[in-house]
Amino acid sequence: MSIRIGILGYGNLGRGVECAIRQNPDMELVAVFTRRNPEDVTILTETAAVCSIADAADWKDKIDVMILCGGSATDLPVQTPEYAKMFNVVDSFDTHAKIPEHFANVDAAAKEGGHIGIISVGWDPGMFSLNRLYANVVLPEGKDYTFWGKGVSQGHSDAVRRIAGVKDAKQYTIPVESALEAVRSGENPELTTRQKHTRECFVVLEEGADAARVEEEIKTMPNYFADYDTTVHFISEEELKANHSGIPHGGFVLRSGVTGWEKENKHLIEYSLKLDSNPEFTSSVILAYARAAYRLHKEGQTGCKTVFDIAPAYLSPKSAEELRAEML
Amino acid sequence: MSIRIGILGYGNLGRGVECAIRQNPDMELVAVFTRRNPEDVTILTETAAVCSIADAADWKDKIDVMILCGGSATDLPVQTPEYAKMFNVVDSFDTHAKIPEHFANVDAAAKEGGHIGIISVGWDPGMFSLNRLYANVVLPEGKDYTFWGKGVSQGHSDAVRRIAGVKDAKQYTIPVESALEAVRSGENPELTTRQKHTRECFVVLEEGADAARVEEEIKTMPNYFADYDTTVHFISEEELKANHSGIPHGGFVLRSGVTGWEKENKHLIEYSLKLDSNPEFTSSVILAYARAAYRLHKEGQTGCKTVFDIAPAYLSPKSAEELRAEML
Numbered sequence: 001m002s003i004r005i006g007i008l009g010y011g012n013l014g015r016g017v018e019c020a021i022r023q024n025p026d027m028e029l030v031a032v033f034t035r036r037n038p039e040d041v042t043i044l045t046e047t048a049a050v051c052s053i054a055d056a057a058d059w060k061d062k063i064d065v066m067i068l069c070g071g072s073a074t075d076l077p078v079q080t081p082e083y084a085k086m087f088n089v090v091d092s093f094d095t096h097a098k099i100p101e102h103f104a105n106v107d108a109a110a111k112e113g114g115h116i117g118i119i120s121v122g123w124d125p126g127m128f129s130l131n132r133l134y135a136n137v138v139l140p141e142g143k144d145y146t147f148w149g150k151g152v153s154q155g156h157s158d159a160v161r162r163i164a165g166v167k168d169a170k171q172y173t174i175p176v177e178s179a180l181e182a183v184r185s186g187e188n189p190e191l192t193t194r195q196k197h198t199r200e201c202f203v204v205l206e207e208g209a210d211a212a213r214v215e216e217e218i219k220t221m222p223n224y225f226a227d228y229d230t231t232v233h234f235i236s237e238e239e240l241k242a243n244h245s246g247i248p249h250g251g252f253v254l255r256s257g258v259t260g261w262e263k264e265n266k267h268l269i270e271y272s273l274k275l276d277s278n279p280e281f282t283s284s285v286i287l288a289y290a291r292a293a294y295r296l297h298k299e300g301q302t303g304c305k306t307v308f309d310i311a312p313a314y315l316s317p318k319s320a321e322e323l324r325a326e327m328l
Numbered sequence: 329m330s331i332r333i334g335i336l337g338y339g340n341l342g343r344g345v346e347c348a349i350r351q352n353p354d355m356e357l358v359a360v361f362t363r364r365n366p367e368d369v370t371i372l373t374e375t376a377a378v379c380s381i382a383d384a385a386d387w388k389d390k391i392d393v394m395i396l397c398g399g400s401a402t403d404l405p406v407q408t409p410e411y412a413k414m415f416n417v418v419d420s421f422d423t424h425a426k427i428p429e430h431f432a433n434v435d436a437a438a439k440e441g442g443h444i445g446i447i448s449v450g451w452d453p454g455m456f457s458l459n460r461l462y463a464n465v466v467l468p469e470g471k472d473y474t475f476w477g478k479g480v481s482q483g484h485s486d487a488v489r490r491i492a493g494v495k496d497a498k499q500y501t502i503p504v505e506s507a508l509e510a511v512r513s514g515e516n517p518e519l520t521t522r523q524k525h526t527r528e529c530f531v532v533l534e535e536g537a538d539a540a541r542v543e544e545e546i547k548t549m550p551n552y553f554a555d556y557d558t559t560v561h562f563i564s565e566e567e568l569k570a571n572h573s574g575i576p577h578g579g580f581v582l583r584s585g586v587t588g589w590e591k592e593n594k595h596l597i598e599y600s601l602k603l604d605s606n607p608e609f610t611s612s613v614i615l616a617y618a619r620a621a622y623r624l625h626k627e628g629q630t631g632c633k634t635v636f637d638i639a640p641a642y643l644s645p646k647s648a649e650e651l652r653a654e655m656l
Contacts, residue, residue, distance in 0.1 A: 019589045023468045044589055099656050100649065120656055127462065129656045130640060131599075134455065136655070137616040137643040138609070140351045184602075259612055261347045261372055265604035271459075274512075276593035281466070284587055288465040308641040308651050312458060315465040321428065323636050327464070328427050328448055328457045 002028040003294045005287075006059060008083065009069035010034050010041055012247065013092065016283030017067050018044055024287055026317045030063055060086050064297075065290040067091075081105040084304075085113035088293040090286050092122040099125070099306075107304035116293045117304045122282040123273055124148070128253050130307050131271040135255035139267055142257025143188045147175035147196060151249025151278060159224045160201055163217050165209030168237065170244040172200045175252065183254050186266045199230040202244050204237045249278035288315040330356040331622045333615075334387060336411065337397035338362050338369055340575065341420065344611030345395050346372055352615055354645045358391050388414050392625075393618040395419075409433045412632075413441035416621040418614050420450040427453070427634075435632035444621045445632045450610040451601055452476070456581050458635050459599040463583035467595055470585025471516045475503035475524060479577025479606060487552045488529055491545050493537030496565065498572040500528045503580065511582050514594045527558040530572050532565045577606035616643040 005021055007014045010032050021029045022045075031049040034041050038050040051059070056066075066087035068079050072095045080091045084106050093102050099120055110117040120126065124146070132144060153173050160169035179196050182189045189195075201218055205211060215232045218225055250273040259265050275281045289307070292314035296305070313320055318327075333349055335342045338360050349357045350373075359377040362369045366378040379387070384394075394415035396407050400423045408419045412434050421430050427448055438445040448454065452474070460472060477500065484499035507524050510517045517523075529546055533539060543560045546553055578601040587593050603609045617635070620642035624633070641648055646655075 016587070019587060022589070023587070096656065100653055103652055125656045127466065127597075130462070132655045133640050133644060133651065134458070137619075137640075138455065138613045140612075259344070259347060259351070259605060259608040261350070265608055267604060267609055268600075268602040269455075270598075270600045270602075272596075272598045274596040274598075276595060277587060280587040280593055281595055284468075285466045291465075306652060306656055308648070308656065309639050311637050311639045312461050312465075313636040316461060320636070323461065324431055324634060325428055327460045328424065328453045328634055328636065 002026055003291060004028060004030045004062060004064045005290060006031050006033060006056075006063040006066040006087070007069060008033045008053065008056065008066055008079065009075070010036075010043065011069060012279035013283060014067075014069040015044070016277070016280040017069060017286060018048075019280060020284045020287045021045075023284070024291075024317070026291070027287065031059060056083065057086055063087055064294050065090060067286055067290060077102060077105070080117060080119060081109035084110040084115055084117040086115075087113075088116045088290075088297050090118045090121055090290050090293055092126075092282055092286060093120045094122065094125055096125065103304050103306070111303045114302050116297045116301060118289045118293050118306065118310070119304060120306055121286050121289045123275075123285060124251065126282070126285050126307055127273070128251065128271070131253040131269075132255075133308060135253070135257075135269045135271075139255055139257030139259070139269065141259075141263065142255050142267075145183045145191070145254040145256075146251065147180060147254075148251040149173040149175050149197065149249070151251070151275070152244075152247050154247075156199065156201075156224055159221060160203060160218055163214055165206050165214050166203055167206045168204040168240055170202045170240065172202075174198045174200060180252060180254075183256060184268060184270070186256055186268060188256055193227045194229060197228060199225055199228045201230065201232045202235050202240055203232060204240050205234055246276065247278045248276055249281075250274045291315060291317065330354055331619060332356060332358045332390065332392045333618060334359050334361065334384075334391040334394040334415070335397060336361045336381065336384065336394055336407065337403065338364075338371065339397060340607035341611060342395075342397040343372070344605070344608040345397060345614060346376075347608060348612045348615045349373075351612070352619075352645070354619070355615065359387060384411070385414055391415055392622050393418060395614055395618060405430060405433070408445060408447060409437035412438040412443055412445040414443075415441075416444045416618075416625050418446045418449055418618050418621055420454075420610055420614060421448045422450065422453055424453065431632050431634070439631045442630050444625045444629060446617045446621050446634065446638070447632060448634055449614050449617045451603075451613060452579065454610070454613050454635055455601070456579065456599070459581040459597075460583075461636060463581070463585075463597045463599075467583055467585030467587070467597065469587075469591065470583050470595075473511045473519070473582040473584070474579065475508060475582075476579040477501040477503050477525065477577070479579070479603070480572075480575050482575075484527065484529075484552055487549060488531060488546055491542055493534050493542050494531055495534045496532040496568055498530045498568065500530075502526045502528060508580060508582075511584060512596060512598070514584055514596060516584055521555045522557060525556060527553055527556045529558065529560045530563050530568055531560060532568050533562055574604065575606045576604055577609075578602045619643060619645065 106117040156171035396419040488497035
């Protein structure tokens, strides 16, 4: 029998989950829940229902795992605890500083409902977190580095779009190659924000807007750009659409450490991702953890989990025997 | 209270474990067990005992985890089941084809003794296996690649040393950069053995040996060299000692895959290791899993486990709260 999946929220991430379900033969999409009028939402999967989010509770016994595809700022802090009372849930909550609080809320709700809630699943937090943990335990004496990009930052793109005179914009975060090379060489450099990443903006101006003023506003924007070397390109709307409509991302997690009685031997662990579609990759990670949520619940476990709490074998459709024979 | 560690077998791996214990403040080395006369074995840790392997059973209650540092060919298939009856054990069994059989033997013995046995821990099998599994579950449609090196292969070095006229030798396995690049580009190439790795040998000849005959014997040796492009360098004993006495290794695990309704988006996951000391890095991985063995045993679990069966949080000395706050 397939694992019956529900999707709550049908934006880029929800569509990504829908696509990923097609690549996992042990899963099926049962229903998509939306805040919009369901009649206005067209999905790709012919066999699945489109429902109002208000009717989600009616699906309690027809869905094994509900994937929560809302945003971390306002949706998930409310939705994940709420739906963990009714369903096994997986979310991609990515506000790092608020993870302990979110964990506690989801844990209480999931235990109350007798369900599993897996939070902060994706690539960062997610696969990058796992790699930080594994690298730290195998090299207890060392230094961690995370670089992001090259990729589109949604938050930074939005910040540029809010500037008066900007019609549309895309922002790329780019790791500094020489900083990466310094880490790989085992130099253990101390790197400032500016030394690790540069930012590149492609901006479409409103008719008659002052390019120099817009560029100045971008480059001096606190938190977002002021601490970085930022390049601004003004382009046409057509060019933005033609060359910058994708949502690529990626990055690098490195740990450089030493072993030996006199710490005489150096080691470098590097993990990297190069992704054409950030939301589709995130969705794909989420589904692997949906499989784990389903299995943990079947075993009678309840409460909140993160990627740190889940043995890798739970993620795979293969049996333990197959995994040992084929992948170990 | 510290986790009390025993080391069984004091070669490169045993010494590596001894060094790594110093880097893990929650562990202490209690005793080293050797087949040699204990009086002839000098270890680095002043506070630990050196004992005959025949006396290991006397330490049943004084050691929390016994690290088995013998070889995969003949030692571990016998030792791991034998000692899993008396101790929690971790080994680095790396004969991939025989893992299912080894697992079954260790599982029966560990359950009989009420202990945990974690097998095939290190980097391949070990960290590379984990990366193959994680990459496969997040990209169900894709292609796997493992490259080894640049590094010293002990088995291939030994094979060269067995040739008549060879006094000493070191063999390096080297990944072919253009093949790696083809994988990274998303071309999903089909690669033959010869296209993935080259082999380089540094050979010291016995007085009067025929270099041309030795080179021919190396290059045509079935399984070891015949399927590869092999370069042979004849050097002096001094040069071998000066430039080739280390045991570096490393490698790459890549998965290239697609997502999207029409499989239109490409993704690349890459994990790599660059190690100055193969046995010390392996030892360091083993100790992280020794911590897991200790904890699983405390929880009352028994039987054989692999890296696939162990949730990452078990490997870290940090609490679940610390891990979520600092690494997620």
